[in-house]
Amino acid sequence: MENVLEVKGLSKKYSKVLAVDNVSFEIGKGEIFALIGPNGAGKTTTIRMISTLLTPTSGDATVAGASITQAPQKVRENITYLPDEAGAYKNMTGLAYLKFMGGLFSTDPREIDRYIERAKEINQLGDRLKDKISTYSRGMARKLLLSRAVMTRPQLAILDEPTSGLDVLNAIEIRKTIKKLSHEEGMSFLLSSHNMLEIEYVSDRVGIIAKGHLMVTGRIDELKERYNAPNLEEVFERVVKENEIL
Amino acid sequence: MKFFNLLRKELKELINAQMIASLAMIVVIFMVFGNVMSSTISEAVKSESSVTLSDCDDTEFTRSLLKKLEENNVTVRKIDTSADGDDYVSILRKNDLKSIIIIPRGFTEALDSGEKPELITATEMKSAALVDSISDTSSGGIDKIKDILSDEIAKRSGITDEELENIDSPLTLTENTVISGKSAKISTDAIIGRVMMLNEILPVIIFVLIVMTSQSLMGAISNEKIDKTLETLLSAPVSRVSILTAKMLAATIAAILNAVVTMVAFSAFMAKAAIDISKDAPDALNNAAVNAQNMIPDDVSGNLSGMLTAQGAMRELGLSLTPADYLLVGIEMFVTIMICLCISLILGALVTDAKQSQTILLPLMMGVMVPYFISIFADVNSLPPVVRGLVYAIPFTHTFSAIPNLMFGHTGLFIGGLIYQVIFLAACMYFALKIFNSDKILTMSLNFGKKKKKKGAPAEE
Ligand SMILES: Nc1ncnc2c1ncn2[C@@H]1O[C@H](COP(=O)(O)OP(=O)(O)OP(=O)(O)O)[C@@H](O)[C@H]1O
Numbered sequence: 105m106e107n108v109l110e111v112k113g114l115s116k117k118y119s120k121v122l123a124v125d126n127v128s129f130e131i132g133k134g135e136i137f138a139l140i141g142p143n144g145a146g147k148t149t150t151i152r153m154i155s156t157l158l159t160p161t162s163g164d165a166t167v168a169g170a171s172i173t174q175a176p177q178k179v180r181e182n183i184t185y186l187p188d189e190a191g192a193y194k195n196m197t198g199l200a201y202l203k204f205m206g207g208l209f210s211t212d213p214r215e216i217d218r219y220i221e222r223a224k225e226i227n228q229l230g231d232r233l234k235d236k237i238s239t240y241s242r243g244m245a246r247k248l249l250l251s252r253a254v255m256t257r258p259q260l261a262i263l264d265e266p267t268s269g270l271d272v273l274n275a276i277e278i279r280k281t282i283k284k285l286s287h288e289e290g291m292s293f294l295l296s297s298h299n300m301l302e303i304e305y306v307s308d309r310v311g312i313i314a315k316g317h318l319m320v321t322g323r324i325d326e327l328k329e330r331y332n333a334p335n336l337e338e339v340f341e342r343v344v345k346e347n348e349i350l
Numbered sequence: 351m352k353f354f355n356l357l358r359k360e361l362k363e364l365i366n367a368q369m370i371a372s373l374a375m376i377v378v379i380f381m382v383f384g385n386v387m388s389s390t391i392s393e394a395v396k397s398e399s400s401v402t403l404s405d406c407d408d409t410e411f412t413r414s415l416l417k418k419l420e421e422n423n424v425t426v427r428k429i430d431t432s433a434d435g436d437d438y439v440s441i442l443r444k445n446d447l448k449s450i451i452i453i454p455r456g457f458t459e460a461l462d463s464g465e466k467p468e469l470i471t472a473t474e475m476k477s478a479a480l481v482d483s484i485s486d487t488s489s490g491g492i493d494k495i496k497d498i499l500s501d502e503i504a505k506r507s508g509i510t511d512e513e514l515e516n517i518d519s520p521l522t523l524t525e526n527t528v529i530s531g532k533s534a535k536i537s538t539d540a541i542i543g544r545v546m547m548l549n550e551i552l553p554v555i556i557f558v559l560i561v562m563t564s565q566s567l568m569g570a571i572s573n574e575k576i577d578k579t580l581e582t583l584l585s586a587p588v589s590r591v592s593i594l595t596a597k598m599l600a601a602t603i604a605a606i607l608n609a610v611v612t613m614v615a616f617s618a619f620m621a622k623a624a625i626d627i628s629k630d631a632p633d634a635l636n637n638a639a640v641n642a643q644n645m646i647p648d649d650v651s652g653n654l655s656g657m658l659t660a661q662g663a664m665r666e667l668g669l670s671l672t673p674a675d676y677l678l679v680g681i682e683m684f685v686t687i688m689i690c691l692c693i694s695l696i697l698g699a700l701v702t703d704a705k706q707s708q709t710i711l712l713p714l715m716m717g718v719m720v721p722y723f724i725s726i727f728a729d730v731n732s733l734p735p736v737v738r739g740l741v742y743a744i745p746f747t748h749t750f751s752a753i754p755n756l757m758f759g760h761t762g763l764f765i766g767g768l769i770y771q772v773i774f775l776a777a778c779m780y781f782a783l784k785i786f787n788s789d790k791i792l793t794m795s796l797n798f799g800k801k802k803k804k805k806g807a808p809a810e811e
């Protein structure tokens with residue numbers, strides 16, 4: 105399987121903290137990969153580097169063959185990024201927002217219209233799209249943002265904690281959408297979360313990260329077997345404990 | 351095309367109800383401020399009454415005139431200038447004076463033969479600052495002299511005071527203004543009227559430009575940071591430079607729009623204020639106010655046959671701006687706006703929550719307020735050296751003093767200020783670009799050393 109993302113020895117040091125230490129993994133086409141780990145593990149930092157927002161202290165990553173350090177512009181053409189707890193421009197209507205964001209990915213008005221049509225299908229917001237985003241509930245805003253992130257059919261959609269702060273029903277809806285897009289259209293996803301149960305449901309492969317170290321990567325059933333655990337949460341617990349002893 | 355998409359969005363964000371509301375606020379503030387200002391003027395004129403006077407005629411009548419002046423609570427300091435003739439520049443310089451009233455030879459004779467006697471004044475203007483101009487105290491003395499003369503004429507000819515008032519001014523007033531070593535026959539009032547435009551309205555425009563530009567851009571950056579839309583933008587296939595340029599350009603456009611609206615509102619107010627003042631303020635101010643409004647010479651100097659046209663006198667004094675001057679002022683304004691944009695960009699990048707964005711502009715606001723008020727009420731060059739140094743360190747001071755400096759011939763100061771601003775701008779730009787082209791735009795914050803407290807419980811627990 106050809107890889108959409110290849111991360112090679114990525115590290116990031118903030119002024120004092122070594123937030124990400126020598127992280128490597130890859131994501132295949134149509135695959136949903138999740139970085140899981142506790143707060144402050146370095147998930148967002150890793151994701152921001154891959155999204156070309158932060159420059160790595162060392163290491164590199166390629167998205168569809170383009171290097172995040174050498175050709176960040178090329179990388180940005182192939183990804184979309186949804187930050188955790190992201191908002192949208194509150195004074196815009198949902199529709200205006202989609203149009204504006206579409207205009208950043210294409211200059212062809214017909215293409216932009218196609219993006220918007222697709223986003224409408226995915227977010228199912230209907231007429232509410234004509235209202236200002238400031239009147240949206242959290243779940244509606246998230247659906248809008250998710251539809252924005254996938255409407256351009258990027259090679260890799262990067263979603264940082266896509267369901268955090270949502271109620272169960274909204275979270276389920278978001279997960280279903282992600283799964284559907286991956287299975288039916290072959291879109292690749294990089295997610296992050298600290299909700300293990302959710303990840304167990306949605307992702308194909310996971311990477312467990314804590315204190316900046318990526319400890320294990322693998323398919324979920326594979327990991328459950330290896331650590332002899334009934335669910336991902338216990339896998340996680342064992343991995344962390346094992347690494348503390350080392 | 352993608353750039354216009356960005357620019358359109360930025361403009362829509364900036365030009366909204368909130369902007370219009372803050373614009374209205376500014377107009378209100380200036381109207382209140384304008385009222386305060388006009389009352390300070392009248393007080394300054396009323397309370398002061400001391401004159402330096404040279405009696406070249408030296409007759410019994412002029413001596414009694416001086417005595418009567420003193421009886422009317424005017425402090426008279428007498429000097430002799432008969433040797434200097436009409437070289438007012440050196441008269442003022444030699445005696446270290448700001449203004450002087452001269453009773454020329456033949457004053458009494460003219461009065462005796464029924465002609466209008468001539469009274470000469472010379473006043474030095476160092477700047478167009480309001481206080482500098484109105485602290486010229488000889489106008490009070492002149493009014494008194496006029497009153498006394500009127501009485502005298504009334505006594506001699508037997509007409510009543512009322513009739514007299516209707517006739518004409520009892521004397522011919524020849525006013526001279528001295529500016530940077532040049533002198534011309536024009537009243538300081540007329541000059542104040544002329545430069546009022548520049549002295550009052552221009553600072554307002556500069557002020558609004560600076561405040562609105564900074565606020566817009568700072569808000570545009572910090573809001574995007576808080577909502578994390580900036581991260582989305584930066585991860586989209588557009589260059590950081592075009593995102594930045596679109597923001598800066600939109601902020602500038604919004605600022606210019608603001609400046610125009612404010613300028614129109616403010617000049618309309620100034621015209622109204624001038625009428626209000628003229629109703630109850632003393633003569634001198636009355637004249638100044640009317641001048642300011644209509645640019646017509648006041649009733650006293652209007653009678654003068656030898657009086658230069660205001661325009662001509664201004665040119666003689668070197669007070670008019672050449673095209674080169676306007677170009678320099680334009681460059682100055684441009685540099686100022688760029689400094690604002692860079693500073694607000696840096697400040698905007700520092701903001702991590704909505705509360706901070708309310709207060710973070712305070713230092714910048716102070717940096718604008720101080721030179722703004724100084725430019726209206728005082729002349730920077732006459733401040734004590736330490737204070738002057740501090741005020742000059744604020745880059746915006748040089749914007750406010752640019753036109754007065756050019757008009758009053760302080761070219762060196764202007765050029766020095768401009769060079770300082772360019773250096774300041776280069777430094778700001780360097781930092782702004784460095785921030786925006788690196789991780790700092792996302793990682794910088796005001797909470798130095800403080801680790802971010804993360805939400806939610808860690809999974810290890
Ligand atoms: N701007 C910054 N400056 C300094 N240190 C930072 C900065 N941002 C993050 N860190 C530190 O880097 C480490 C990793 O943070 P990161 O945000 O990547 O964690 P995370 O896994 O996304 O956590 P969470 O689940 O809470 O979102 C933490 O120790 C954090 O304090």
Ligand SMILES: [Mg+2]
Pocket residue numbers: 147148149188264
């Ligand atoms: Mg995070």
